[in-house]
Amino acid sequence: MDETFILGIDLGTTNSLAAWLTQDGPEVIRDAGGGALVPSVVAFSPDGSVTVGAPARAHAVENPLATVYSVKRLMGRGIGDIRGDMTFLPYAVEPADDGTIRVNVQGRRFSPQELSAIILRDVKSRAEAALDRSITQAVITVPAYFDDAQRQATRDAGRIAGLDVKRIVNEPTAAALAYGLDRKEDARIAVYDFGGGTFDVSILSVAGGVFQVLSTNGDTQLGGDDLDRELIDLITSEIREEFGQELSFPPATRQALRAFAEAAKIRLSEFDSATVEVALGKGRTFRRTITRREFEQRAGRWVEHTIEHCRRALADAALQPGDVDEVVMVGGSTRIPLVQKRVGELFGRTPYTAINPDEVVALGAAVQAVILAGTHRDTLLLDVTPLSLGIETLGGAMGKLIMRNTTIPCQAAEDFTTYVDGQTSVDIHVLQGERELAKDCRSLGKFQLRDIPPMPASMPRIHVTFLLDANGILNVSAREQRSGQEASVQITAARGLSKEQVDTMVNESYVHAVEDMTAHRLIDLRNESARILGAIEKALHRAGDVMSDAQRRLLDSAVNTLREKMDGCDDPDELYAAMAAANDAADPLTRAQLDEVIRKTAKGKKLDDF
Amino acid sequence: MSAVDKSPGQVFPAKCNHCSKPMSAPLVCDYCHALNPSAEVVDYFTLLSLPRIYEIDPRLLRDRYLALSRHAHPDFHGDDTPEVQQLHLRVSANLNDAYRTLSDPADRAAYLLNLLGGKTSARDKSVPNGFLGTMMMMQEELADARENDDKGELERIRNVLTCQHDGLLNRVASLFAEYSQAVACEAVRNDFLDEIRKQLNAVSYVKKLLSLL
Numbered sequence: 130m131d132e133t134f135i136l137g138i139d140l141g142t143t144n145s146l147a148a149w150l151t152q153d154g155p156e157v158i159r160d161a162g163g164g165a166l167v168p169s170v171v172a173f174s175p176d177g178s179v180t181v182g183a184p185a186r187a188h189a190v191e192n193p194l195a196t197v198y199s200v201k202r203l204m205g206r207g208i209g210d211i212r213g214d215m216t217f218l219p220y221a222v223e224p225a226d227d228g229t230i231r232v233n234v235q236g237r238r239f240s241p242q243e244l245s246a247i248i249l250r251d252v253k254s255r256a257e258a259a260l261d262r263s264i265t266q267a268v269i270t271v272p273a274y275f276d277d278a279q280r281q282a283t284r285d286a287g288r289i290a291g292l293d294v295k296r297i298v299n300e301p302t303a304a305a306l307a308y309g310l311d312r313k314e315d316a317r318i319a320v321y322d323f324g325g326g327t328f329d330v331s332i333l334s335v336a337g338g339v340f341q342v343l344s345t346n347g348d349t350q351l352g353g354d355d356l357d358r359e360l361i362d363l364i365t366s367e368i369r370e371e372f373g374q375e376l377s378f379p380p381a382t383r384q385a386l387r388a389f390a391e392a393a394k395i396r397l398s399e400f401d402s403a404t405v406e407v408a409l410g411k412g413r414t415f416r417r418t419i420t421r422r423e424f425e426q427r428a429g430r431w432v433e434h435t436i437e438h439c440r441r442a443l444a445d446a447a448l449q450p451g452d453v454d455e456v457v458m459v460g461g462s463t464r465i466p467l468v469q470k471r472v473g474e475l476f477g478r479t480p481y482t483a484i485n486p487d488e489v490v491a492l493g494a495a496v497q498a499v500i501l502a503g504t505h506r507d508t509l510l511l512d513v514t515p516l517s518l519g520i521e522t523l524g525g526a527m528g529k530l531i532m533r534n535t536t537i538p539c540q541a542a543e544d545f546t547t548y549v550d551g552q553t554s555v556d557i558h559v560l561q562g563e564r565e566l567a568k569d570c571r572s573l574g575k576f577q578l579r580d581i582p583p584m585p586a587s588m589p590r591i592h593v594t595f596l597l598d599a600n601g602i603l604n605v606s607a608r609e610q611r612s613g614q615e616a617s618v619q620i621t622a623a624r625g626l627s628k629e630q631v632d633t634m635v636n637e638s639y640v641h642a643v644e645d646m647t648a649h650r651l652i653d654l655r656n657e658s659a660r661i662l663g664a665i666e667k668a669l670h671r672a673g674d675v676m677s678d679a680q681r682r683l684l685d686s687a688v689n690t691l692r693e694k695m696d697g698c699d700d701p702d703e704l705y706a707a708m709a710a711a712n713d714a715a716d717p718l719t720r721a722q723l724d725e726v727i728r729k730t731a732k733g734k735k736l737d738d739f
Numbered sequence: 740m741s742a743v744d745k746s747p748g749q750v751f752p753a754k755c756n757h758c759s760k761p762m763s764a765p766l767v768c769d770y771c772h773a774l775n776p777s778a779e780v781v782d783y784f785t786l787l788s789l790p791r792i793y794e795i796d797p798r799l800l801r802d803r804y805l806a807l808s809r810h811a812h813p814d815f816h817g818d819d820t821p822e823v824q825q826l827h828l829r830v831s832a833n834l835n836d837a838y839r840t841l842s843d844p845a846d847r848a849a850y851l852l853n854l855l856g857g858k859t860s861a862r863d864k865s866v867p868n869g870f871l872g873t874m875m876m877m878q879e880e881l882a883d884a885r886e887n888d889d890k891g892e893l894e895r896i897r898n899v900l901t902c903q904h905d906g907l908l909n910r911v912a913s914l915f916a917e918y919s920q921a922v923a924c925e926a927v928r929n930d931f932l933d934e935i936r937k938q939l940n941a942v943s944y945v946k947k948l949l950s951l952l
Contacts, residue, residue, distance in 0.1 A: 133818070295817050339805055501817040509809055511835075535839065538813065538832035598828055599813045 133502040135266040135295050136256055137494025138249065139303075140283065142201040142326030142352060143461065144487065145169045145248050147256045148495035155307060155492040158259045161709035166487060167255065170198040171247050173234045181251035184656040190388065193219040193380035195234050199354060200248075202326045203230045203241040204286070205279030213350075219380040219387075242282050246289035251653075253290060258705065267292040268498045270490050272327040273299035274347030274515045276561045277573050277603045284600070295501045297600040300324075301331035302342055302512050303493025304459040308484060309335045310496055310508070316454040317343075319442075321472055321480065322490075323435060324460035326352035330439045332446040332453065341511040344445035344534045346438040351431060353394070353462040359427040360390035360419065364405060368415045376409075397421045398464045425467045432471050439475055445534050456480040459489055511536050514597050521558035521567040530595055533563065540596040551583040555591065559603065578607050654704045658695050661712055662688065668718040675721040680714070687714040764788045766830065767810045774811055774823075774830055782854055783837035793851055793915035795841065804838040845942045848911050848935065855918075857932035866941045873903075874944060881948070897952050904945045911938045 137148045137155070144166035148157040157165040164183075172185035173195040180188070189196040197220050203211060208224035221233040231238040249269075257264050269292075271283050280297050287294035301320035309318065315336035322329040329347035333340055364386060369376055378386065386407070393403040397419070407415040443450060456472060458480045463469065472480050499505045514537050519529040530541035545555050555578045562570030581589050590611040596604045665688060676684065687710045694707040755762050757773035765781045765788075767774060784791045787803045809815070811831040816824055840846045853859065877896065884892035918931040 296814070497814075500814050503815065503818060506809070506815060509805065509812060510814060511808070511812075536835040538828050539835050539839075540829070540832040596828070596832055599831070 133266075133504075134262065134264065135268055135498035135502050136253065136264050136292075137303075137491055137496070137498045138252055138267050138269045139300070139491035139494060140201065140245060140249060140252075140269050140271075140286070141169055141490075142199050142324055142354065143169060144325070145252050146488065146491045147252050148488070148491040149256070149260065150495045150499045154310070155495040157488050157491050158256045160255060160259070161705075162712055165491075167248070167252055168198075169201065169248050170196060171200070171244055172196045173237075175235075178652045179247060180653055180656055181248055182653075184653065184660060187660070189219075189384045190381050193384040194221065196220065196384070197232055197234065197239075197244055199326055200232070200241050200244045202350065202354070203232070204245060205241075205276070205282035206230060210350075219383045242286040243289060245283070245286035249286055249290035249292065253292060258702075265291070265293055266295050266498075268296045268298055268494045268501065269294055270298050270300045270303050270494050272322075272324075272347060272349050273301050273329040273331055273342075273345040274327070274349050275299075275601070276349075276516055276571050277518075277601070278571070279349065280600060280602050284602070296497060297602065298494060298497045299329070299331065299342075299345070299512055299601075300490045300493075301329045301345065301459065302333070302340070302510065303491075303497060304457060304489045305331070305333050305335065305340055305493070306496045306508070306510065307489045307493035308457050308481075309333075309340060317448065317452055318455045318457055319439070319453045319476065320457045320459055321435070321439065321463065322347075322459040323462035323468060324352050325462070326350070326354050328352060328435050328438065330435070330442045332442050332448060338507045339509045339511065341536075342513045342534075343448070344442045345513055345515045346442040346445070347515070348434065348438065351434060353391075353460075355431050356394055356424075356428045356462065356465075357387060357390040359431075360393055360424065361386050363419070363423075363427065364390065364407070364415070364417065367417060368407065368409070371415060372409060372413055382407075382409075393419055394424065394465075397424050398466060421466075428465070428467060432465075432468055435468070436471055436475055439472070450476045453478075457484070457489075458482045459486050461487055512599070512601070513537060514539070514601050516561040516571070517563055518595060518597065518603065519560050519570075521560060525567045527560050527562065527565060527567050527570050531597060535597075537597045537601055538599050540594055542592060542594045545578065545591045545593055546587045547581065547584070547589050548586055550586050552586065552589075553581045553583055554579045555581065557593065557605075559595070559605070573603060576605055581609055584611065651699065651701050651704065654701055654708060655695055658691055658704065658708045658711075661708060661715070662691065662695075665711065665715045665718065668715065668721075672718055672721045676717050680717055684711070684714040684718075687711040766807055766834075772810065774827060783841055783850060784854075786833065786837050787841070789841070791851065791854065792919065793848055793912055795847070797842070800838070800841055804834060807834055844908050844911075845939060845946070848908070848915070848942075849939055851915070852932060852935050852939065855932060858936050860936070860940055860943065863933065863936050864940060865937050866944065867937050870941050870944075874948070877948065881952075893952065897949070900945055900949050900952070904942060904949065907938050907942045907945065911935055911942070914938065 139146050146157055146165045146167060148155050159165045167182040168186045170182065170185040170189065172180045172188045172192060174180070174192075185196060186198070189198070203222070207228045208222075208230055209228070211222070211230065223231055223233055223238070225231045225240070230241055232241065232244060253264055253267070267287060269283055269287050271280055275283070284294045284297055301322045304320050304322060305318060309316070312335070317332065317334050320329070320331045320333065327347065327349045328351045329345065331345040332343045334343055365378065389405050389407065393405055396403040400421070402418050402420045404416065404418045409415060453476050456476050456478060458469070458472070463480075463482070463486050469480055469482065496505075496508070497510065500508055500510065513534045514531065515533060517529045517533045518531040518541075519527045520543065522528040530543060531539055545557065547555060557576045557578065558567065559573040559576055560567055560570040561573055564570050578591055578593070581591060588611055589609055591607055591609050593605065593607045596606070598604055665684070687707070691707040691711045694704045698704050754760065755768035755771060755773060757768060758771040760768065760770040763769055765785055782791070787800065787807065789795055789800065789803065808831065811827050811834055813824065813828050813831055816827045819827070840850050849860070877900065880892070881896055884896060914931055914935045918928060918935070921927045921931060
């Protein structure tokens with residue numbers, strides 16, 4: 130067993146995937162069907178089983194309250210941060226005692242970290258199956274504009290999933306690594322990363338194996354989800370106009386509308402119009418053809434936000450748009466023609482779209498994983514912190530200690546003292562953000578300095594060091610210097626999960642890990658097998674005549690074997706093999722149907738079909 | 740005796756912590772390539788094996804910084820013990836802070852001034868004679884140009900301020916040069932340092948105005 134193996138994981142808002150570095154370069158990990166993307170969706174069945182990925186997403190409409198998606202938008206946030214999102218989420222979100230978020234699924238409360246851990250565990254076990262090895266270490270990517278709390282939440286999710294997270298790496302930086310690895314010429318590149326839930330732009334200089342991030346900017350609450358919402362808004366307002374303002378949309382309908390909107394958006398990247406048909410019950414049907422122009426009018430303001438972030442990143446890097454040699458497009462939303470057009474106009478060049486925008490971040494994570502494993506020493510990665518870090522000063526102002534776009538790791542020190550005789554503790558309110566007032570910045574919580582030796586007021590000199598590590602995560606240390614002896618000062622943080630909470634979750638998942646893993650895989654595989662059998666049956670019905678006799682005999686035998694294994698077999702590997710065999714045998718059918726499927730996507734579907 | 744006369748190599752332990760071989764630079768051992776904790780306590784110039792002077796070669800600065808970062812960066816020490824990882828983290832942070840400070844002329848000058856025993860901006864807020872008058876005039880012109888939304892005038896003011904900024908830093912450079920030659924008399928040397936502080940205060944002022952444009 131290779132103990133230095135580190136998996137690269139892109140934990141996305143919409144999809145997650147993993148990659149590793151082979152002899153021929155980084156490669157994403159695919160399942161038997163060739164798919165790499167695992168939808169970042171977790172579904173809880175009434176029987177207590179948990180499904181992840183495509184099967185979970187397939188159940189979203191019938192089980193909207195127990196299907197959780199876009200959990201990345203909740204990571205490290207407080208309930209107050211996501212008010213705008215809450216009206217759109219079909220599942221129940223509520224505050225925990227400390228103001229962080231919990232998702233309530235059938236009365237059980239999950240932190241976003243635990244939900245992300247379920248996705249990570251699934252990605253991990255897929256990789257373990259594909260590579261036939263156990264995996265304990267990972268690099269996980271995050272949006273560059275994630276703050277300390279969001280990064281810590283991601284790292285905690287990894288730990289809960291049983292992974293030693295060797296590095297949290299910024300998504301645009303990872304993309305630049307994958308893009309620039311084999312390029313020898315020096316260049317300045319901009320990475321424009323417009324994903325499902327977040328937007329980042331990073332400007333890098335790449336020279337002699339040194340990848341230096343010059344500046345980064347973005348918005349962790351701006352992504353393809355917001356474009357879907359524009360279409361949902363359009364559809365719901367017109368439905369109400371047509372069928373009455375009092376019409377309400379139950380969770381199942383909201384979930385279905387989301388699926389329609391997303392499908393329409395995707396279709397509009399390729400075609401000039403998309404038709405949406407919604408069955409509203411009692412024989413009522415809403416039908417609407419949306420043109421690309423209409424979509425662009427509504428999506429335009431979001432795209433302009435991203436352009437403004439690009440301008441700010443350029444200004445911080447002290448560059449003009451023309452100074453950038455290449456613009457690398459990352460994230461599914463960069464398939465939208467309007468996005469490519471506006472980015473091209475800003476930088477005065479055609480954006481580079483030759484790499485798969487869904488996979489490049491995971492590939493970069495695999496490159497970073499190899500650097501960390503110590504086998505790839507000629508690449509040096511210098512990243513930056515996206516947000517200024519400071520403390521609340523008297524009067525509620527934000528006193529900056531570390532400026533945004535400072536290369537990490539970096540540190541700053543500040544001396545504190547006491548106001549009352551004999552005072553033994555001091556609170557420090559740590560903030561991240563660019564605004565002048567503390568209340569307008571993100572609070573990283575109040576750190577308490579304790580065990581200060583009792584002295585007259587303003588005598589102690591407590592030297593506090595704020596260190597941002599290579600993950601962009603804050604480490605605070607403090608020493609009292611006046612008392613002669615360098616007394617160490619205890620520090621307690623006050624946000625996110627405590628170390629004890631994480632440990633408990635790690636232990637819980639460890640206790641259940643083995644049984645979970647087998648049971649979990651079996652459930653997933655049975656669901657997936659049932660789905661495949663259903664699909665084959667349907668396909669045979671529609672297009673069975675495309676198969677030769679030999680092909681048909683092969684398929685029948687594979688289907689029979691799979692049916693037997695589904696009922697009687699408790700070994701996930703055996704079941705997996707049978708499932709893969711049936712899938713392969715159905716290949717001629719799948720190909721024949723492909724055209725038909727493409728034609729029908731996003732067009733004239735009814736609720737029941739989802 | 741001022742630290743400026745010391746050549747780099749005398750302010751850190753001469754022996755490597757790890758293999759006890761003599762070291763020619765403070766950070767990385769020439770023999771065993773171990774990182775030495777003494778790198779945490781030396782000044783930025785010594786850390787990067789650069790002479791303690793204002794006029795430094797930016798290429799040399801970058802080359803040294805990158806070479807040392809390849810040793811110190813936490814990316815290359817993922818499998819070391821937690822203590823060694825912590826050391827690399829702190830040293831790497833120190834290197835980044837050093838590079839950032841020394842790359843910016845005004846920050847470098849302020850840092851060097853501090854090393855040489857000059858006053859901080861908190862202790863001495865004075866500016867060169869006549870400077871405040873000029874700045875008041877510029878501010879009025881700036882306010883007028885803003886009010887009339889006169890793009891050409893704003894551009895002119897930006898150019899004037901940029902010239903001011905560069906001129907002040909040129910003056911700082913020559914003052915540092917004169918300082919290093921005036922070895923004999925402590926009082927004369929301190930006069931130079933006070934004058935550099937005034938110029939740097941003026942630089943901060945001009946920078947602030949420029950950032951408002």
